[in-house]
Amino acid sequence: MTAAPIVKMVNIQKSFGAVQALRSVALTLDHGEVLGLVGDNAAGKSTLMKVLSGAYLPDAGDIRINSKKVHITNPEDSRRLGIEMVYQDYALANNLDVSANVFLGREIVKWKLGPIGMMNKKSMEEQARSLLDRLRIEIDNVRLKVENLSGGQRQAVAIARATAFDAKVIIMDEPTAALSVAAIGKVLDLIRELKSLGSSIIMISHRLEDVYEVSDRIIVLRHGRKVADCPVSGDIREFRERILSYMIGARDDFSEQSTE
Amino acid sequence: MESNEAIRDSTEKYSTSWTKKLANILKFRELNVTIAFLVLCLFFYWKRPDTFLKPANLAVIMRFVATFGLLAIGELFVIITGGIDLSVGSMTALTGVISATLMVKGVGSIPALSIPLSIIIVFILASLVGLWHGFSVAKLNIPPFIITLGTWLMARGLAAYITRGYPIVFVSDFPFLRLGQGQIFQIPIMFIILVVIALISSFTLISTTLGRHIYAIGGNIEAARVSGVHVNRVRIYSYITSSILACLVGIILASRLGQGTPTVGTAYELWAIAAAVIGGTSLFGGEGSVLGVILGAAIMGVMINGMVLINLSSYLQNVILGIVLVIAVTYDTLRRQRSR
Numbered sequence: 001m002t003a004a005p006i007v008k009m010v011n012i013q014k015s016f017g018a019v020q021a022l023r024s025v026a027l028t029l030d031h032g033e034v035l036g037l038v039g040d041n042a043a044g045k046s047t048l049m050k051v052l053s054g055a056y057l058p059d060a061g062d063i064r065i066n067s068k069k070v071h072i073t074n075p076e077d078s079r080r081l082g083i084e085m086v087y088q089d090y091a092l093a094n095n096l097d098v099s100a101n102v103f104l105g106r107e108i109v110k111w112k113l114g115p116i117g118m119m120n121k122k123s124m125e126e127q128a129r130s131l132l133d134r135l136r137i138e139i140d141n142v143r144l145k146v147e148n149l150s151g152g153q154r155q156a157v158a159i160a161r162a163t164a165f166d167a168k169v170i171i172m173d174e175p176t177a178a179l180s181v182a183a184i185g186k187v188l189d190l191i192r193e194l195k196s197l198g199s200s201i202i203m204i205s206h207r208l209e210d211v212y213e214v215s216d217r218i219i220v221l222r223h224g225r226k227v228a229d230c231p232v233s234g235d236i237r238e239f240r241e242r243i244l245s246y247m248i249g250a251r252d253d254f255s256e257q258s259t260e
Numbered sequence: 261m262e263s264n265e266a267i268r269d270s271t272e273k274y275s276t277s278w279t280k281k282l283a284n285i286l287k288f289r290e291l292n293v294t295i296a297f298l299v300l301c302l303f304f305y306w307k308r309p310d311t312f313l314k315p316a317n318l319a320v321i322m323r324f325v326a327t328f329g330l331l332a333i334g335e336l337f338v339i340i341t342g343g344i345d346l347s348v349g350s351m352t353a354l355t356g357v358i359s360a361t362l363m364v365k366g367v368g369s370i371p372a373l374s375i376p377l378s379i380i381i382v383f384i385l386a387s388l389v390g391l392w393h394g395f396s397v398a399k400l401n402i403p404p405f406i407i408t409l410g411t412w413l414m415a416r417g418l419a420a421y422i423t424r425g426y427p428i429v430f431v432s433d434f435p436f437l438r439l440g441q442g443q444i445f446q447i448p449i450m451f452i453i454l455v456v457i458a459l460i461s462s463f464t465l466i467s468t469t470l471g472r473h474i475y476a477i478g479g480n481i482e483a484a485r486v487s488g489v490h491v492n493r494v495r496i497y498s499y500i501t502s503s504i505l506a507c508l509v510g511i512i513l514a515s516r517l518g519q520g521t522p523t524v525g526t527a528y529e530l531w532a533i534a535a536a537v538i539g540g541t542s543l544f545g546g547e548g549s550v551l552g553v554i555l556g557a558a559i560m561g562v563m564i565n566g567m568v569l570i571n572l573s574s575y576l577q578n579v580i581l582g583i584v585l586v587i588a589v590t591y592d593t594l595r596r597q598r599s600r
Contacts, residue, residue, distance in 0.1 A: 091480070091482065092480065093475070095479035096472070096475060096476060101483075104489065115497070
């Protein structure tokens with residue numbers, strides 16, 4: 001990789017009261033890379049991603065997007081920089097249809113009068129359709145209400161939604177956690193599809209086999225510290241054991257650097 | 261859980277297109293209420309063919325539908341977001357009393373104001389009440405039930421205080437009275453107002469970003485928030501809409517009765533909520549339509565009118581309305597659970 005990384009987070013720190021959730025964590029994400037972010041519960045994965053997506057303000061640290069220093073203070077800032085987050089609980093309105101969810105908060109309008117915009121539903125439906133087709137998501141009709149979709153389809157819509165607006169970086173929080181085996185396969189295919197279309201992806205997961213399947217590199221957090229940052233390699237069993245030993249604290253690649 | 265998913269996936273594959281089409285027709289939310297409405301009309305026409313379709317009788321029904329339809333549309337905007345507005349009945353009394361006071365007596369040393377100016381002033385006052393409700397719910401996180409219950413008491417009390425309990429009566433040829441009493445081609449003007457408001461609000465809910473955001477908030481407020489919907493602003497607009505429509509009804513009723521009365525509109529909020537619910541509005545938020553709500557009000561209007569026409573005891577009338585309400589909600593809830 002010769003180009004500068006698309007995301008570079010350095011020395012990120014965040015405390016909640018007495019709890020140090022993140023202790024000087026560094027993270028880089030290259031263009032077109034899928035990064036797996038793993039760790040036990042409360043290791044700081046979600047906190048780190050919420051810092052990047054603007055939900056939390058870090059106490060200290062630098063964030064650079066394409067080597068330009070940025071200040072992300074709210075979710076809109078991060079979205080403007082091309083960072084989209086796919087939430088664990090899908091963050092969809094189940095009473096609305098697929099197209100409405102894809103464009104929620106960013107509806108295409110014909111005209112606008114103060115706070116009221118006249119929606120261009122046809123254009124939104126067409127674009128939603130072509131988006132689903134491009135990502136090879138199997139949903140017959142974009143007018144289907146989300147509550148009538150399967151879990152896998154909902155996750156696919158949530159991911160499609162994140163990619164609809166030229167997102168450069170997509171953060172996925174446990175995209176496969178609540179899904180059936182068949183649906184997991186489809187979501188992983190979708191992640192590969194996105195990668196082939198040029199997106200850079202950070203995937204939080206505790207399902208190591210899913211991380212192994214799609215990620216290029218993996219970062220392991222433990223107690224708010226980075227303990228491993230290495231390419232995904234080896235066979236699945238060896239990989240699994242190696243990562244688990246990082247997660248439970250048996251191995252630590254960064255212990256000298258970060259202990260005071 | 262995983263096997264459930266698999267079963268659902270496989271059943272989806274087996275359903276053919278015509279069953280899907282049939283399912284879509286049956287899913288058309290307003291179909292049931294439309295059928296119920298038509299059946300009721302046929303029934304009362306069969307019972308009283310001499311009276312039911314007479315223009316004078318239809319006007320009675322239309323005035324009822326206009327009153328509760330307008331209130332229920334306001335209620336709809338709030339209920340879709342997952343809220344409730346209990347203040348609308350009292351607000352009709354307060355706004356009616358204030359507009360009558362402004363038009364007939366004036367305030368203190370200020371003489372009586374013109375009709376349009378008085379109407380504008382009460383609308384502004386009502387919007388401020390709606391703003392207060394929306395602000396309290398959205399920004400202060402006060403339960404809508406409580407904040408509007410407060411207004412329910414305060415507005416009723418203020419209406420009585422302003423008038424000292426006595427109605428403020430218009431002179432009988434006062435031009436303002438045409439609003440509530442006039443007809444155009446045997447259609448009450450207030451019903452025409454309902455139609456216009458229904459078209460505007462239906463357009464707002466179906467075709468505008470504001471409407472979509474109202475539904476989104478009712479469906480999943482957190483999803484709406486992270487999607488960049490201005491959740492607080494939209495909820496405030498909903499409560500303002502409800503208050504403004506309550507004000508409109510207050511003005512219309514003052515005109516219709518020829519007086520601003522502090523006792524008008526008692527329990528109207530409950531009738532409006534009942535109309536909304538019969539029309540398929542979900543009290544959990546996220547579901548409901550203007551057409552459904554008006555059909556709900558029409559069902560109630562036709563039933564009340566029809567039960568009078570067939571000389572049913574007025575005590576029994578309420579029993580039957582209550583039964584209809586319970587059936588409507590139960591049916592809707594069961595259907596929703598099955599579709600999950």
